[in-house]
Amino acid sequence: MVRRFTRLLMCFTSAIFVLGIDLQSEMTFAMPSSYQNGHDLDSNSLDGQLKRLGSSLGYPAVNARVDRVWHAIPGLGGFLLDIPASRAQTLRAIDHNLHLVWQVVAPARGLRDLPPQPIYRGPEREKSVCLMFNVSWGEEYLPGLLQVLSRQHVHATFFLDGAWVKQHPDLARQVAVAGHSVGSHGTGHPDFRRLTDGAILAQVTQTNRIIENTVGKCPQLLAPPGGAYDMRCVEIAHRQGVYTILWTTDTIDWRRPPADVIIERATRGIANGTLILMHPTEGTVEALPRILDKLQNQGFVFKTVDQVVQERPASPPPVSLSKQP
DSSP states (O other): OHHHHHHHHHHHHHHHHHHTOOHHHHHHHSOOSBBGGGOBOSSSOHHHHHHHHHHHHOBOOBOOEEETTTEEEOOBOEEEEOHHHHHHHHHHOSSOOEEOOEEEEOOSSOGGGSOSOOBOBOOSSSOEEEEEEEESSOTTTHHHHHHHHHHTTOOOEEEEOHHHHHHOHHHHHHHHHTTOEEEEOOSSOOOGGGSOHHHHHHHHHHHHHHHHHHHSOOOOEEOOGGGOOOHHHHHHHHHTTOEEBOOSEEOOGGGOOOHHHHHHHHHTTOOTTBEEEEOOOHHHHHHHHHHHHHHHHTTOEEOOHHHHHTTOOSSOOOSEEOBOO
């Protein structure tokens, strides 16, 4: 009996060798019946499954537009599932996961295609918000803000005054090294409405030069102090490749209200694409952890204003769906 079983086993093994059956490849086609995110993958063809995932997880690009109230609203890149590449990666994989390859789709009409306009908000499609800090004073509270943001793995946008950067170059570098976006807040807290065209141009170019020489990157964002601007400012900055940034929500924290008031102002009625304006104050440092927690609990993700004007999504769709335990 043992000899007979041994002969049968040898014949079966020989058949596998002669026919060139790849057991590992066969196992790859036997896809597990369920994956994370609730996708049932047990019945249809792999291509059919990929098409359904492309429809449910991908999304088209959003065009930039000019709004009568909000002025320029940037677009948002989309994601299209590359089905042939996803199929190839899935079949090559040995982990039995479904591997998704996404192509980034740029808006057909981007921010660069719009006439010069200020920006008050990001696109509504994405559940994201931006934290913005105007810095021309308050350096004693800046390290505390950076610590809170670092602990919660959040990147923000800091608009730095050129004179402040000259006085506090190490702090300016700390902001950039921590991965935050850096924009211009002018130099000397000017009222751009009262400047000549030449003075506006000097503010834009000279402040950018100060910041670039200090942190190693030239800003493409300008936040006029006090929100004081006119269309000359917007157009002159635009010709230099710089966007004029305002805000959707102002915490008015520069008046030193209690932390609870700052929290309420920063989170009340927040919608997709909101730009939240703050400053380095003692109350803001105290309020910031609760602001972050509250917005995250509502499902918002954080992005920088650089990402907004570059029309980059905060995060891509999943690239791998794993078998549920």
